Amino acid sequence: MRIAELSERTGTSVATIKYYLREGLLPRGEPTGRNQATYDERHIRRLRLIRALVDVGGLSIAATRDLLQHLDEPGVSIGRQLNQAMDTVTRARSTGYAGDREPARRFVDELVERRSWAIDRDDPAYGNLVDVIAVIAAMQGPAGEALLADIDRFAQVAEVAARGDIAVVAQAAESDDAVEIAVVGTILGDALIAALRRLAQFDEAGRVFRRPGGS
């Protein structure tokens, strides 16, 4: 198909498609003339994946490109591909916190010990959590304190999510789509949990604050 049809079928403007082509997010089409190329279903699928990662996942163009490169890498084991892809995403979420990280590191270490998590301090996920905790602690207000006091509750929520996540990946482990399922499930899963949490809060608030005869 021509670029106009690719645009129409994905709801993405031709200018945006050309930008993704230039930035290397979308592979070039098959050349059919000096300034023309033809695209196929793989381009449609890739374009929809890019839009989901950027629009819903909130990834930058650079992070999306890095991530897609890992998805495309041939001859790499699924486990390694998955680790690389997740590292890329986690690094992309860095907060750029510039202050002292030591107190946050101790806070995370204590949490990891309480939860008996077997993790590697070299995982970008560890540094990312330290970052987030450091920024929250730096707020020094009651809102930040309430969040940190509640860290085990959030950790429990994360454990429930992670148990399901890994079960899904384990089930898909043999398929070609395992890495894409893991990466998309993690990035868009974050957005999905956030959106569902907001709606569940409305339901729960109604139960707690407005229930007739409730306390």
Place this chain on the structure above:
Amino acid sequence: MRIAELSERTGTSVATIKYYLREGLLPRGEPTGRNQATYDERHIRRLRLIRALVDVGGLSIAATRDLLQHLDEPGVSIGRQLNQAMDTVTRARSTGYAGDREPARRFVDELVERRSWAIDRDDPAYGNLVDVIAVIAAMQGPAGEALLADIDRFAQVAEVAARGDIAVVAQAAESDDAVEIAVVGTILGDALIAALRRLAQFDEAGRVFRRPGGS
């Protein structure tokens, strides 16, 4: 204190502070001369809140300004203030999805019925979830399908989170900080859940994929 000390104590450059002042995120200091002003502890606290919402929460400058306006509004009931603040945040997360929303709307309605959630279709949280589902469904690949097949699992995670969220807000309901606690808890709570989920995935993956003698 002078702007230089405000900068030092919050790890925020003077240029960034001036930008926040111009954009109305940070209230002006007390003027002490033609081009000078003095700042106090409230500016420090507000600046740290802004940094957390922008750097970790991923909010835009415009969304942060709208949100802070709701936090500052005098004479509005806590319930109303809270609703307005959450509406602002949810709207700020809009994906700009341009396609047909009807199938996603039906999907969400069925979920809401299965979960027995009492919610209002006018809540921005409802429209936001429809948006996220629409983008995921539009991907039309195995990764999107896996996510949507798992929607009840994610909803359960969200329910556990929301139950704790509302309990914390109910406990703080009488205090001046209730709205800030609710808003910060929701926005930074999303980032916290995402970071914890990533680390919990590493732990769980180790258990599932590398356990000696495991299946």
